[in-house]
Amino acid sequence: xxxxxxxxxxSFLERTYIxxxxxGLYITFRNxxxxxxxxxxxxxxxxxxxxxxxxxxxxxxxxxxxxxxSCQLCEFxxxxxxxxxxxxxIAPDGKYSFIEKAPKAFxxxxxxxxxxxxxxxVCPEKAIVLQNEFSLTGLxxxxxxxxxxxxxxAGGTMPDKIKKWSRVKSNAELERGDH
Amino acid sequence: MEEKLVTVNIDGADWRVPCGLNVIEACKFAGxxxxxxxxxxxxxxxxxxxxxxxTIGTPARxxxxxELIKNEDGSQKIAWMPKPAIxxxxxxxxxxxxxxxxxxxxxxxxxxxxxxxxxHPLDCPICDKAxxxxxxxxxxxxxxxxxRFIERKNVKPKKREIADGKIILDNERCxxxxxxxxxxxxxxxxxxxxxxxxxxxxxIAVYPGEPVNSNYIINVVDNCPVGAxxxxxxxxxxxxxxxxxxxxxxxxSSAGVNTWIWSRENTIYRITPRENREVNxxxxxxxxxxxxGKFQSGxxxxxxxIDCSESSAGYALTRASEILGLGSxxxxxxxxxxxxxxxxxxxxxxxxxxxxxxxxHLRDSDDxxxxxxxxxxxxxxxxxxxxxxxxxxxxxxxxxxxxxDGSIKTVLCFQEDLLSLGFDAKDFKKANIIYxxxxxxxxxxxxxxxxxxxxxFEKAGLWINRQWRLQAxxxxxxPPEGVLADFDVLCAFGRLAAGEEYKTPSLGEIRSExxxxxxxxxxxxxxxxEGVVIDSSEFANVDFPETNAxxxxxxxQQ
Ligand code: SF4
Ligand code: SF4
Ligand code: SF4
Ligand code: FES
Numbered sequence: 001x002x003x004x005x006x007x008x009x010x011s012f013l014e015r016t017y018i019x020x021x022x023x024g025l026y027i028t029f030r031n032x033x034x035x036x037x038x039x040x041x042x043x044x045x046x047x048x049x050x051x052x053x054x055x056x057x058x059x060x061x062x063x064x065x066x067x068x069x070s071c072q073l074c075e076f077x078x079x080x081x082x083x084x085x086x087x088x089x090i091a092p093d094g095k096y097s098f099i100e101k102a103p104k105a106f107x108x109x110x111x112x113x114x115x116x117x118x119x120x121x122v123c124p125e126k127a128i129v130l131q132n133e134f135s136l137t138g139l140x141x142x143x144x145x146x147x148x149x150x151x152x153x154a155g156g157t158m159p160d161k162i163k164k165w166s167r168v169k170s171n172a173e174l175e176r177g178d179h
Numbered sequence: 180m181e182e183k184l185v186t187v188n189i190d191g192a193d194w195r196v197p198c199g200l201n202v203i204e205a206c207k208f209a210g211x212x213x214x215x216x217x218x219x220x221x222x223x224x225x226x227x228x229x230x231x232x233x234t235i236g237t238p239a240r241x242x243x244x245x246e247l248i249k250n251e252d253g254s255q256k257i258a259w260m261p262k263p264a265i266x267x268x269x270x271x272x273x274x275x276x277x278x279x280x281x282x283x284x285x286x287x288x289x290x291x292x293x294x295x296x297x298x299h300p301l302d303c304p305i306c307d308k309a310x311x312x313x314x315x316x317x318x319x320x321x322x323x324x325x326x327r328f329i330e331r332k333n334v335k336p337k338k339r340e341i342a343d344g345k346i347i348l349d350n351e352r353c354x355x356x357x358x359x360x361x362x363x364x365x366x367x368x369x370x371x372x373x374x375x376x377x378x379x380x381x382x383i384a385v386y387p388g389e390p391v392n393s394n395y396i397i398n399v400v401d402n403c404p405v406g407a408x409x410x411x412x413x414x415x416x417x418x419x420x421x422x423x424x425x426x427x428x429x430x431x432s433s434a435g436v437n438t439w440i441w442s443r444e445n446t447i448y449r450i451t452p453r454e455n456r457e458v459n460x461x462x463x464x465x466x467x468x469x470x471x472g473k474f475q476s477g478x479x480x481x482x483x484x485i486d487c488s489e490s491s492a493g494y495a496l497t498r499a500s501e502i503l504g505l506g507s508x509x510x511x512x513x514x515x516x517x518x519x520x521x522x523x524x525x526x527x528x529x530x531x532x533x534x535x536x537x538x539x540h541l542r543d544s545d546d547x548x549x550x551x552x553x554x555x556x557x558x559x560x561x562x563x564x565x566x567x568x569x570x571x572x573x574x575x576x577x578x579x580x581x582x583x584d585g586s587i588k589t590v591l592c593f594q595e596d597l598l599s600l601g602f603d604a605k606d607f608k609k610a611n612i613i614y615x616x617x618x619x620x621x622x623x624x625x626x627x628x629x630x631x632x633x634x635x636f637e638k639a640g641l642w643i644n645r646q647w648r649l650q651a652x653x654x655x656x657x658p659p660e661g662v663l664a665d666f667d668v669l670c671a672f673g674r675l676a677a678g679e680e681y682k683t684p685s686l687g688e689i690r691s692e693x694x695x696x697x698x699x700x701x702x703x704x705x706x707x708x709e710g711v712v713i714d715s716s717e718f719a720n721v722d723f724p725e726t727n728a729x730x731x732x733x734x735x736q737q
Contacts, residue, residue, distance in 0.1 A: 071304035072418045087415045100338065101305040101415055124304045164301065170334040171380060 042135075053117045053130040056108055057155030058148065064157065065096055065165070067127035070103035074119035074128050082112035083119060099165055106148040110136050129158060188276045202266035202277055203231055211279055214288060214317045216404045217356035218267035221460050222365065225357045228295075230317065232263035232287040234278040263287055288321040296326065298333040298379065300351045308406030310419040314354060333379050342371070342391040345465060346400055346408055350382045353407035359383065359399040366395040366462060366548070383407065395548065397465045401451055410449070412469065417448045425655035426453065428642050430515060430635045431467035432542075433553035433725060435644025435710075438463060440471075440636060440655040447471040447636060447656060457709050458648065458730055464550045473618070474634040480619040481661040484629040492630070492663055499628040500675030502589055502611045508533035509578055509587045512566050513594035514540065514555025516665075517640025518649070518704075519686065521557070521564035522693045523669040524593065528566075530677045533591070535566045538600055539573050545726045551645055552724050556635075559643040562718050563697060570721050574601040582610045589613065591672075594632070596620040615668055632665055633658040639686060641704060643713070645725045649700070650710035 013019060039046055048054075061067050070087035088104030090097050119128045133154060138144040146154070183198040189209045196205045201224070203213045216228035236259035239248040248256045257276050263284060266277075278284065296318060303309045335350035355374065360383075363371035371391055375384040385391075400410045422441035427450065429436035437453040450471065452463035483495035490498075510533045512524045528535045537558070545552040561567040579601045581587040587610060590597065594616040598604070606612075607625045614626035617634040637658040641651050670683040684692070690704035699714045719734075727733055 069304045070415070071309075072421070073304070076418070076420060087417070089415050098337065099305065170336065172336065 048132050048134075052132055052134075053115050053120075055110060055115065055133040055136060055154065056113060056117075056119055056128050056130050056151075057133070058106060058127060058151040059129050059155040059158040060152065062157060062159035066102055066152070067125045067158075067160075068103050068106065068123075069099060069101045069125055069127070070106070071101075071124060073122045073124065077118045077122040078113075079116060079118060080112045080114050082109045082114075083107070084109075096165075098167060103148060106151060107145050108151060109145045110138075111141060111144045125164075126158070126160065129155065131155065185271055185273045185275075187271045188274075190278060190280055196271055198271065200271050202233060202235070202269045202271060202275075205271045206233075206266065206277065206279060213266050213279060214313075214321055215267055216313055216317075216354055217358060219358055219361070219402060221462075222358065222361040224268050225361065226265050226268040228291070228354065228356050229265060230288060230291045231266040232291070233266045233284060234281065235260050235264045235266075235269055236276040236278075237272065238274040285321070288317075289323045292318050292322040293327070295354050296322070297328050298335075298351075299354075300332075302349075302352060302406065306349075306352065306406035307409045307414060307419075308352075308403075312406060313404035335380075335382050340411065341385045342393075342396045342399075345397060345411055347411055347414060348383070348385070349407050349409070351407075352405050353383050354405050355381055355383065356404055358402050358404065359408060362399045362402055363393075363396065366398055367391065367393040371396065372399075394464045394466055394546065394550065395462060397468060398452070398462050402461070413449045417443060422448055423655075426651070426653045427636070427655060428556060428644075428650050428652040429463060429467040429470065430556045431464065431470055431554070432549070432551040433556060433558060433645040434459070434549045434551045434728070434731070435556060435642060435646070435648060435650055436463045436467060436549050437650070438467070442655050445656045447475070455709050458644065458646070458650075459549050460729070462549060462729075464546075464548070466550065471636055474636065478618050478620075479634075479659060480617060480623050480629060480631040481659050483631060483661075483663075484623070484626075486627060487624065492661070495628050495630055496663075496668065496671050497675060499591075499613045499630065500672055502613060502627065503531060503591060503672055503676040505589060505611075506532075507586065507588040509536060509581070509590050510534070511536045511538075511575065511578070511590060511592040511595050511597070512561060513537065514553075514558040514561065515594045515635065516557065516560070517638070518557060518560040518564060518643060519640055519689045519693065520593075520665050520669065521560045521566060522697070523666060523689065525564045525566055527669055527673050530673050534587075536575060536578050537561045537567055537571045538575060538595060539571045539724075541573060541724060545724075545728060547726065547728045549729060551728060551731075552726070553645070556644070557642040559645070559647060559715075559718075560641075562721065563643060563699065563713070565697075570723065576601040579603075579606055582606045585609075591615070592622065592626075594618075596622045598622050598625065617662070630668055631662045632668065633662050637662070638665065641690075641706065644710075645723070645728075645731055646712060647715040648710040648712045649704070649706055651706040 058068055070085050072085045075083045075085045084107045085103050086105040088102060090100055090102045117130050120130050184195045185198045186193050187196055187205055189206055189211055194209045196208050203215055203218055206213050213231050213233060215231040217225045218231060236257040239256040239258035240246065241248055250256045303315065309315060337349050337351055339348045341348045359372045370386060372383055372385055374381055376382055397410055400408045421443045423443065425440045427438040427440040429438050436459040437455040438450050439453045440447055441449045450468045452459055452461055454461045482489045483492045484490060485495050485498050508531050510524060510528050512521055512535055514537065539558060540554040541552050542554050589611045591613045597612065598621040604625065612626040613628045614623045615630045615632050616623060617632050623629040636655045639652060639654045641649055643649050666683050694700040694702050694704050701711055725733065
């Protein structure tokens with residue numbers, strides 16, 4: 001079914017287009033003297049609001065302990081399958097050997113990541129955090145896959161409020177009287 | 180025997196259930212789940228976890244006369260037990276009433292779970308059981324969701340290697356259900372685990388000194404409801420929720436243990452038992468759990484070879500077929516092949532007018548449980564496919580003699596290593612040896628033509644176990660690049676060597692053709708979940724070496 005739309009008949013003044021041109025120029029000139037809202041990126045950088053979701057990174061706690069225990073929940077939840085965790089065991093002589101598990105390898109493919117923050121939300125250890133970095137470039141695909149070292153370098157430290165892993169005395173220690 | 184049924188009222192609805200069931204099983208029958216930790220269908224009842232509490236009542240009777248007492252409205256009066264009772268330790272009886280959905284029962288479950296979680300560590304992110312842990316599941320479904328415990332947690336010993344290093348025991352996570360104690364009594368035949376200390380310090384311990392020395396101890400890991408017992412070999416390898424489960428049959432022996440094969444992205448991570456109450460109940464041997472290892476190592480044959488140098492598969496197939504076309508062929512089939520393959524081997528042998536051979540692979544003894552003396556999973560398939568008439572010898576010296584006197588000029592061998600079966604390197608010069616198999620063994624290295632075939636995890640098929648039970652398994656992973664499909668190879672030989680005109684049939688087509696030609700097989704080779712025992716009277720006079728074992732009595736048609 002076709003609909004015929006009646007066109008408005010233009011007046012003489014309207015047909016000269018002069019009022020329209022003047023109106024347009026008025027807007028242009030008005031904005032020329034207003035305060036600028038754009039930035040000359042990349043020379044100027046934006047100030048990011050708190051809670052900004054940039055690239056996911058791995059963080060350490062206040063003592064420099066790697067928080068991630070390679071539970072692989074982030075790998076599971078990630079909608080774009082960007083994360084790949086290879087679980088591993090902490091060496092028995094290490095200071096944190098009682099935590100038992102830590103990632104042997106941890107990779108995030110930044111070409112796949114959509115910065116959704118699901119990984120941060122699911123992480124039971126608050127080990128993966130989306131921070132301020134938002135512009136990532138590389139010359140090859142392989143360069144865009146961040147490995148564990150790169151993720152920790154990007155992440156830095158983030159102390160915990162609750163010290164979940166601080167050691168509680170075992171029954172055996174209590175029996176021996178080391179209160 | 181007719182099963183006796185009784186009427187039980189579960190949450191207000193009457194159900195006819197077999198007499199002798201306990202209330203958990205009766206409720207399962209009625210589709211009502213009763214959470215439970217310590218109860219296990221295949222173990223004696225312990226009644227230690229108290230999670231299965233339900234309210235139970237029986238028809239009231241007059242103590243003096245034994246008459247049933249009626250309510251005022253004429254309905255049967257129910258004498259309710261004053262307190263909830265454990266469903267696992269209560270057998271159903273006629274007229275029993277069970278209430279599983281009430282405020283009281285909800286509170287009971289919440290209470291039990293809260294007590295269990297008081298001292299349970301927050302370990303789920305590092306616990307291998309996470310994802311298949313009963314405590315996680317029940318705490319989510321029936322727990323109160325929050326802890327009220329502010330006192331100091333009771334910290335029991337963590338990580339300890341036990342059972343000859345096969346298992347890691349983490350006492351912190353144990354909920355003291357005693358399943359491991361009962362399993363080892365049943366499968367190992369003696370006490371391996373036991374409780375020590377008292378009250379909240381109560382912990383599970385392993386009897387010190389003696390090595391456990393059992394091939395069935397890992398079953399405690401499968402059946403521990405929490406992560407207190409975990410398998411060392413699978414520790415921290417992969418979270419269970421990534422793994423895909425495929426129906427498998429253990430190739431370890433002719434017992435035909437039903438398994439689940441757990442894989443992710445074409446890599447197998449573990450094998451666990453699959454319930455089949457006619458074959459393996461819910462158990463399997465420890466050694467059978469690692470049979471995939473040999474196919475993950477560098478021992479795989481993945482490229483075709485002619486005269487020991489790599490070649491394209493197509494060219495190698497043509498070359499092998501040319502050799503087969505020359506006549507005087509013997510075919511060596513294997514007990515590791517599926518029934519379908521053995522049938523196709525038989526068909527190829529008829530086309531090529533070849534003689535067929537098979538060998539038996541025996542281990543030192545039959546363990547009376549789930550590892551039989553016969554190392555191959557499908558030797559009986561050879562009888563059904565018509566390759567064998569009598570029980571085969573352990574080597575091929577007869578065939579080797581024939582090669583030496585020149586009456587056999589070509590040997591087509593499937594999956595077997597001729598060099599360990601009575602052949603020597605000289606025979607490989609004398610006759611043309613064509614090897615088709617998945618492992619790069621000595622035979623593959625010496626043969627005139629070698630063709631790579633899938634392993635048992637890379638194909639679907641049927642095997643016949645020691646009970647003459649036909650069982651099906653599925654393909655768990657894809658074969659590595661370069662490996663040919665079994666039927667393609669078998670049909671290509673028939674086509675190229677004898678000019679047969681047929682295209683490679685599908686598995687379904689082979690199965691229906693096979694069931695038409697072999698009368699004892701069920702039509703279309705449709706196999707139910709628990710397998711189907713075929714009529715073996717034809718082979719009654721063959722002397723099989725397997726001895727009595729779990730669900731198997733020698734010389735008795737099951
Ligand atoms: S932010 Fe989203 S897409 Fe990126 S790694 Fe995390 S879960 Fe995956
Ligand atoms: S980053 Fe967090 S969610 Fe991901 S593996 Fe590590 S602990 Fe688990
Ligand atoms: S170790 Fe596991 S099976 Fe054994 S008592 Fe503890 S929870 Fe039960
Ligand atoms: S299942 Fe009944 S008491 Fe544990």
